[in-house]
Amino acid sequence: MNKNVVFVIDISGSMQGQKVKQTREALLKILGDMQPGDYFDLVLFGTRVQSWRGSLVQASEANLRAARDFVQRFTLDEATNLNGGLLRGIEILNKAHESLPELSNHASILIMLTDGDPTEGVTNRSQILKNIREAIRGRFPLYNLGFGHNVDFNFLEVMSMENNGRAQRIYEDRDATQQLQGFYKQVARPLLVDVELQYPEDAVLDLTQHHHKQYYEGSEIVVAGRIADHKLGSFKADVQARGEGQEFRTTCLVDEEEMKKLLQERGHMLENHVERLWAYLTIQELLAKRMKVEGEERAKLSSQALKMSLAYQFVTPLTSMTIRGMADQDGLKPVIDKPPEDSLPLEMLGHRRTFVLSASQPSPTRPSSDINQLPDKVTGVDTDPHFIIHVPQKEDTLCFNINEEPGVILSLVQDPDTGFSVNGQLIGNKDRGPGQHEGTYFGRLGIANPATDFQLEVTPQNITLNPGSGGPVFSWRDQAALRQDGVVVTINKKRNLMVSLDNGATFEVVLHRVWKDSAVHQDFLGFYVLDSHRMSARTHGLLGQFFHPFSFEVLDLHPGSDPTKPDATMVVKNRQLTVTRGLQKDYSKDPRHGAEVSCWFIHNNGAGLIDGVYTDYIVPDIF
Structure with missing residues (x-):
């Protein structure tokens, strides 16, 4: 069937950078796939709502050429008038049905892409749902694409369900353009309606x-x-x-x-x-x-x-999953069958049931319903291993490095009140050339809670639950969610791993794969603290000590040995340190390319910033 399609696109300020670039690329390729018998229009919403034509036009060569020019030239706006953008798109489709009877035989489709919450016009979600429902009246489906981690995906999902469509999350990654195109291809060839x-x-x-x-x-x-x-x-x-x-x-x-x-x-x-x-x-x-x-x-x-x-x-979502580490009646250890991504839930047949369902509601793992949602500012350690400490009171960031030999294990987080700990083992850079810096990276993490016998070992190859008692082993190719004694572990295929505690703390492990022309010749891990406000006041470790508020002052900014990186005097913990302004990469949102973070670099293994000296944080075992 020919189709009538209206694309409703969020152009608010939060779409700047990679998002709008990928959206433009996807729209240009989608326009190239339109059939001559199709009709279409484009609606953009920021603070204002604007449409390209304001009515459906045929996908002729001239119209497609003009639409591509429009897509390449539009500029971003400030706020997010989501309600207004959708109502304009619905109005265009409804008018076409009324004024052009020949288009009523086409399959009509409304597709919206947004990365944020409504902040302009009607912002009450219940009212928006009602407005959209009453405007569409079941005439055609609404498909919502939620771009990135900060979007209210539940809201988009309900809206789509109420209007015969579905919602899909578009992950912020290098292949987001392909994700957008891939979704469009699913609805590009309607065969039947009703x-x-x-x-x-x-x-x-x-x-x-x-x-x-x-x-x-x-x-x-x-x-x-x-x-x-x-x-x-x-x-x-x-x-x-x-x-x-x-x-x-x-x-x-x-x-x-x-x-x-x-x-x-x-x-x-x-x-x-x-x-x-x-x-x-x-x-x-x-x-x-x-x-x-x-x-x-x-x-x-x-x-x-x-x-x-x-x-x-x-x-x-109404049940929780527990893993029993028991042998079956034949004396065999449990076998975990991991379903492929997007498959039906795990089948549990016969007497070798290793997963047990209980009727308890899992505690929320993030303030939002989306476990993958990341805050704007995180504290963590990544690359060689560079520690990134965000100081909210100053709206600034501190960085330091730890120079130690491969094989050394460092204490990252230690909460003596609960026993919860995170330790990381260093690995070296394979194939290091003569005279190159001896870079070290985290190649193994041990996350433990002795009070509940919980242990999680993470390497770039495998994720092992309770390795000391022969627990199940997962790979980074798996998509899985596990819950044990108040800890939820979520493996997001080939991307990251989230560990969330019932007390509200949430941590992320980022997988770094070696790619062509990479400066690093060995897979390694990054570790980020996304939420620590419920950890005890005695929490310590190279990262844990910074969960508590502290302050610093920067004085006497002056040129350093590198003209692009000024030096300054920092007063912190009653000490004066010489620090250097530079850039460090945060890989919590983009594991391959990372985002540049401007920070004050503390020299000599963090001396003067960390409590004691860095060798105090060397521990004998990963757990």
Whole structure:
């Protein structure tokens, strides 16, 4: 089918830099994929809302050329009038349906890209949801793309669900342009609209969703349900939908004899699989409905979803997952099967169940619902190993280096009140050339909480839970979330690892892979403290000592030995130090390229800034 598509793009100030560059690149490539029979328009929203044409125009060569010019020239605005931008896009599609009847046979699609919260115009989320729902009135789907870590993804997800679409997160990475293009390709070829699968009322019970607004090339529609007793012979499905200017109808019948033969041969396998598929789809729909309601109705849907999750052993937001380190009845150790990314939840069949579901609600791991959300300022250690200390009171950053031999283990965080600790072991730079600096990096981290026997060993190759007791081993190719005794560990495939404690503390481990022309010839790790405000007042370590407020003054700025890096005198902890202004990279948001951070560099292994001397922080064991 030809399509009518309106792109609604956030151009607020937070989109500056890499985001707007990648958005432009993706839009230019998407415009290149438009078909001659398609109609389109572009809406931009910042403080103001502006549209390219204000009405749908055909994807002719002249119009596409003009649209590309518009995309390359637009400038960023200040605030985020999300409500106004969406209503303008909806208005363009609605007017086209009313004034151009021939376009009513096309598949209409609204796609919004935003990286932040509404800050201009209508900002109340409930009111925005109502406004969009009433404006669209079920005529076409709304797809929301949430760019980056700071976007309120739950809000975008609910809005899409209420309007027959879905939301997708676009991660800030070097391939964000490809992510945007990849999403567009999923909806670029609509085949049918208003697809409905109808079944005999007396023959089928407990149907999952069987009405879909649109069906695209390369997608699928799955409906599951229960066949009533002795009704297999009358089971059929009538499918009706609209195509390009025509009605589509077909009937799918069941060959009863073939079905009976199949059930005799493979019935036990087939019935178990289909029943679990039905349960999975039903749970997903209950969770989706739950997001749209409040109060008693929400509690009822939560109860239904939780009951089914436990009955069918699916991991959901309403359950938590525990790993039992016990041998099975044959004396074999548990085997953890790790599902591929975006697959169905882990199947737990037979007596070798290593994951146990409980009906407790996991504690939030971040102030936001998104575990990947990062604050603007972080404290951490990365590269050679350079420590980055953000001082909020000064809105400034301090840096220092530790020069030690490969193999040395350093105490990064130590909380004597809880026993929680993070230690890191140094590795050297492979293939170091003659005369090159002996760079060291963190190649192994040990995160432990002795009070609960929790241990996590992280290397650039593997993540091992409780290595001392033969716990499960994960690789960086896995996507997994584990919970044990108040600690949530989330592995984000090939990117990072998050460790969140019930007391509110959150840490991130960044994976650095060697790439072509890299100055470092060995994979290594970065470590960042994202939230430490609930750690005890006695927390210490090379990073831990800076969880507590402290102050400093910078005086007598003067030229240093490097004309690009001025020196100054710093007064800190009643000491005077000579410090140098320079740049250090923070890799917490971009593990490959990093972001430049301007900081005051403290020389001589942090002498005068850290308590004691750096050798006080050398420990004998990773745990």
